[in-house]
Amino acid sequence: MNCKHVQDLIMTDYGDGQLPSAKAKSVENHLMQCLECRMFAQKVQRETAAPFAGGKVGGPDDFVWQRIKAKLPQPSTVDIRRPVFTRPSFLARPLVFATGLILMLVTAAVVQQTTAQRQPYLSYIMGTDTPGEDDAGIEAYFL
């Protein structure tokens, strides 16, 4: 292990304590033999890790956290197992209700128009249609 590699590890995984034990052991062996790297490690420790040694780890203090918590949205009380269209929040929406009503009216109009257009054919098929003068085709010839 050369000095450059050891110093890179000191600034990264070795410094964070994330180096596998076998590799950390070889870094420590190098530090015992090499004054330059040992001084480098002490400098890194002094200038990067030591200032944060007494720092508090965790979230905000309790007063701040209570104020944050008060402003967070409350957990939902909606029963998610219930189908969406039966939930009160769904039915209370006027836009949803209006859209549903319009769709029903349009569907009823289309069905009625389609039935009205079929009426002459249906009466012909059912035999209730009497041939008139405007009937053309083979029926008029035979009748």
Ligand SMILES: [Zn+2]
């Ligand atoms: Zn070295």
